Amino acid sequence: MDRRRLFGLALTLPLAALPLFAGPAASAAPERKPASKPAIGNRLVMLDPGHGGADPGAIGTLGTREKDVTLDIARAVARTLRERHRVTARLTRDDDRFLALEERVALTRKAGADLFVSIHADSAPSTQARGLSAYTLSDKASDAFASRLAQQENRADRYGGLEIKGTTRVVKDILIDLTARHTRNASLVARQALVRGAGKDLRLLDNPMRSANFAVLKAPDVPSVLVETGFLSNPHDERILRDANARLVVARVLAREIAAVLTARGFA
Structure with a gap:
């Protein structure tokens, strides 16, 4: 029985010097479903550019808007995944529009994605914080x-005139009873692989693997990770993320590591 049918059954039962670059610039590089391992080209990754529309996200001191940075990086990641790694990639938004957090999750589940990666470049609690990090x-x-960070992100829906509703009972039951144990474990595998791989080429935040109650990561049957590509509250990160060539390097590194996640031990 495939993963989605299994989850469907579970839900009917009662009852995660511009030194962002730590090494050479990235180029191409290196692959879930139970039973047999499908070809990497059969995998679908949903990329979620954070914020959009009336919600600009973080704004740096130079006026850099997070919603523009995330969309540009997500487009480049999707393009690189398709062209270099034979991975199908879609975006929750491919233009400057507002999407509620629940909509992002719903789009991902409806598409039957194998992995969800939400891309951000927020303001950090400290202006000293800089570098890439990932969250489950x-x-x-x-x-x-x-x-x-989670509290900040979960307020995004205010731009759409919506309130963040409490987690649905079904999702709470899944989290508490570990019905989605595989999804949570696979999310941890993805987070670790993304950070360790990206750290070969990009600067990492101190303690770059963290977790919190991010509303956008609550798909119970899709491994989900939120990636902070840097922090616009830090002047060094902002200068990097304003630069189109630097963003392309970040995107290629992320694409390479996302492709590697799909074949990581413990993920498939």
Whole structure:
């Protein structure tokens, strides 16, 4: 029985010097479903450019808007995944529009994605914080830094005149009863692989693997990771993320590591 049918059954039962670059610029590089391992080209990755429309996200001191940075990086990641790694990639938004957090999750589940990666470049609690980091879902945040980021991200729906509703009972039951144990474990595998791989070429945040209660990561049957490509609250990161060539390097590194995640031990 495939993963989605299994989850469907589970839900009917009662009851996660511009030194962003740490090494040479990235180029191409290196692959889930139970039973047999499908070809990497059969995998679908949903990329989620954070913010959009009336919600600009973080705004750096030079006026760099997070919603523009994330869309540009996500488009380049999708293009690289298709052209270099034979991975199907879609975007939750491919233009400057507002999408509620629940809509992003719903689009991902409807598409039957194998992996969801939400791309951000937020403001950090400290202007000293810089570098790439990745986050998975957890009811209890790993630390105050991750908790602040999650609270910040979960307020995004205010731009659409919506309120973040509490987690649905079904999702709560899944998280509490570990019905989605595989999804949560696969999310952890994805987070670790993305950070370790990206760290070969990009600067990482201190303690780059964290977790918190991010609303956008709550698909119960799709491994989900939120990636902060840097922080626009930091002047060094902002200068990097303003540069089209630097963003392309970040995108190629992410694409390479996303492709590698799809064949990582413990993910498929």
